[in-house]
Amino acid sequence: MTTENATGDASRLYQSVLAHIQHGLWNDIRNAHTLAWMVTGLVLSGRSSIPAWLSYIHSRATFAQSSERRVRGWLENPASDCGSIYGPLITRALRDWGSQTLILALDTSVLFEKFCLIRVSVLFRRRAVPLVSRVLEHPSAQVSTTHLLPVLAEVKGLLDFAGIHQVRLLAD
Incomplete structure (x- = not known):
């Protein structure tokens, strides 16, 4: 798969994932966008390693470290309630x-x-x-x-x- 196809696949998958999760109980819709990019990176990379997701995450950040910090911040946020996200999805x-x-x-x-x-x-x-x-x-x-x-x-x-x-x- 070329980089161009991977980029296109990432955008389409991101939109599909976002359609399912954006109606959850979000205190800020940007959290839904970050989660959608995380799922996209996980699925397309086939790995549970955050650095492996970074090439699939579209962002205005110029350094990969900034995108990784955004993902880690989302994962470590004590206000994130997995039950309120996972429950409606399942x-x-x-x-x-x-x-x-x-x-x-x-x-x-x-x-x-x-x-x-x-x-x-x-x-x-x-x-x-x-x-x-x-x-x-x-x-x-x-x-x-x-x-x-x-x-x-x-x-x-x-x-x-x-x-x-x-x-x-x-x-x-």
Whole structure:
């Protein structure tokens, strides 16, 4: 791919991403623009490294360091509420799911030999997109139904709200 095509792809992808996120709860619309460029850089570079995104981020900044500082500032902003951004996005995706069977995966992971992460994710195009998660102070990946039932109840509530009834749940 030539640089010219990458630039064109970046602008088109940026516009598509922005259309989905600009209606969120933003205290300043520039935050939505920064996030849209970050997602564009992540997708087109295929890497989770901020410097790899910089060639895809369009900006008036003359130095890459300025664009990187802008991205890092957005990520480190304590006023950023991921739930208010991610919640409406995943809800919208679920509402537009259609009649196709939704495949969910229930998974547990141990963190630092002290915590257990319970996660239910949507499986889509060989990716797991988190839907609901909980962290417990529990040193094992095996958890009782007492801990699983509230997570599954929240998933059911989301699916009922989205009108999804065809579901396949995968779990160990």
